[in-house]
Structures are given as structure tokens and as C-alpha cells.
Amino acid sequence: MEDSAPGRACPMNYRYRPGDLARRDDLETETLYVIGGLYGNRFALEAVLAMRDAERGDVTLVFNGDFHWFDADAATFEGVNRKVLGHRALRGNVETEIAGEDDGAGCGCAYPEWVSEAEVERSNRILDRLRETARKFPGARAALANLPMHLTARVGPVRVGIVHGDAESLAGWGFSQERLHENLANIARWFTQSGVGVFASSHTCLPVAAAIGGGILINNGAAGMPNFRDTRYGVITRIGLAPSPNSALYGTRAAGVHIDALPVHYDHGAWLGQFLEVWPEGSDARASYLSRILHGPAYLPSRAAREGFTLGELAAGIAPAETGAA
Ligand SMILES: [Fe+2]
DSSP: OOTTSTTTOOOGGGBOOGGGGSSSOSEEOSEEEEEOOOTTOHHHHHHHHHHHHTOOSOEEEEEESOOOSSOOSHHHHHHHHHHHTTSEEEOOHHHHHHHSOOOSOTTOOOOOTTSOHHHHHHHHHHHHHHHHHHTTOHHHHHHHHTSOSEEEEEETTEEEEEESSOSSBTTOOTTSTTTGGGOHHHHHHHHHHHOOSEEEEOOSSSOEEEEETTEEEEEOOOSSSOOSTTOOOEEEEEEESSOOSSOOSEEEEETTEEEEEEEEOOOHHHHHHHHHHHSOTTOHHHHHHHHHHHHOOSOOHHHHBOTTOEEOHHHHTSOOOSSOOO
């Protein structure tokens, strides 16, 4: 398999340097929500906004990429785009690829070797269909193309580096649960060079959080799809000066700041109905994602919450897998 194949490649224009984040902070807030992988689930977006409404004080929402994906119908695409861009946002590989014409990157996912060829090909075709929809909204495409690849935020004493993939690439897998612990030396360097204390990422399909390499990494997985076995909620990251009014799956504290993974209890029935309508029998999205939407992936909160993170009651109620494997 060639690394340059569509869906496998990491395009050069996806790359940046960890030192690029060593700059004046882009925003300061009392409470930060980092919402990655909404995947066009407008019901999850509504749920996130309701969670925000339960907060007190200053709350900033950052959508860190891949807020589009399953929203291949024009009305949902337009609605999701308009609502998300009313907040801070980064472009993920999905937004980057639908904002431009096909440059051979496919979906831009830079899928690693454990993702099957059939799945990569389906993702490339989903991207083609989504781009077709996006072409109806040239203004939206231009706005997506202009989104940044990273942001820095200050929450009290903590600097947060917000990325889609990892600290070197928009589609990097260095913060994936699979690679996190083999990537320790790089992660330690990324914290040093960027000057952030926390990295908040997404992109790699499954959540993971750990005090690692001298900082804290929290990857929210997907806001718009289930992340754990037999669950039907998404996950987002919350970093706040005050404790969360919405109960956490797992969390930690750093310099007095609360860092939590929160469940996003979207309307599953409404979401499933829409998904099935937009993606009919035999479609690529059904083949790749219907099982996950219905049953969640074979992954557990106890695998996601690593060094320094403590499981909350909701997550502790999900029994560990017999193998403990993802
Ligand atoms: Fe992504």
C-alpha cells in the first residue's frame, strides 16, 4: 500500500510546527468546550448548545474540525455550517477537502494501517458526495477554506493547544489511543515546543485522555457518534475554572482547572432517522458507520481514561471488556 494513496496520505498543506502554537493566545475564557467530530449530527449540536446553556459565566465553544461528514443533504449541511461558524472553529480534514477540489488526498484522513482498504475507499466516496453538496454553497466553502488549523486558549493558568489531529499535522494520528504511548518522546517535545499545558484533539475516531509527556492530552473522539460499546452518546472536552454542571465520563484537574470528557446525549432516534434517509441501503456511510451509530465501537471508558484521569459514575457503570482491548 502506498502512503500517497487517497485517504492514506498526509498532504503537505496539512502540516505545521508545534512551535507555531507558542504565540499570544487566540482566546481566553472561563469555560472551554472542544467539540471535535460532530460529523454533521445536528441533534448532537443541539445537545451541546443545551449543555452550554446549563453553564454559568463565560463559555467558549471551539469546533475543532470534522463538523461535516454525514450531512450530505443540502439543508442539514447549510444549517450545521451556519451554526458552527457562529462559534470558533478549526478546519478538519473533511472541511479542508470539501473546501477544495480533489487534489488526490481523498478524505484526507491519513488513515493508518489498521484501517482497511475497503473502509478507506468508502470514506473517499463519502467525501466525494459531501463535496458535491458543498459545491452548492460557494460562500460556505470559502469560509471553510479560511479556517485555521489550530487555536490556543487560556483557561485561568492553563494554556490549551486546540488541534484537529496532532501537534504537527491536521490529520496526524500521534494523539490516537493506539499510538499515544509509543509516541511519548514526540509528545514531550510537542509540549515543550508549543508551550501549552494541555492539548485538546480529535480526528482519530476514539477518545483518550492522559497526563503524559509533561502535559495533559485529551482527545474527545467524536461528538456526533457513540464512542463506547453499547452507548449512544457522543463525547466532548470541557476545560473550566469551575466544575462542570453536566456530569463527566472521566476527568482530572491541572493547576485547579477542571478537565473533563462529557457525554453528549443527543436524540438518537431522530439522528438515526435522518442518517438512514440521507444514506440509503447499500450506501458507503451505512456500510462503514451504521453499526457504530447503533451499538458503539468495541471500546470502553476505562481504556480512554488513562494516567491521571478518574472515571465518573456514568462511565464506571460500563463493565470492562473481558480482553480489555479496544
Ligand atoms: Fe478528521
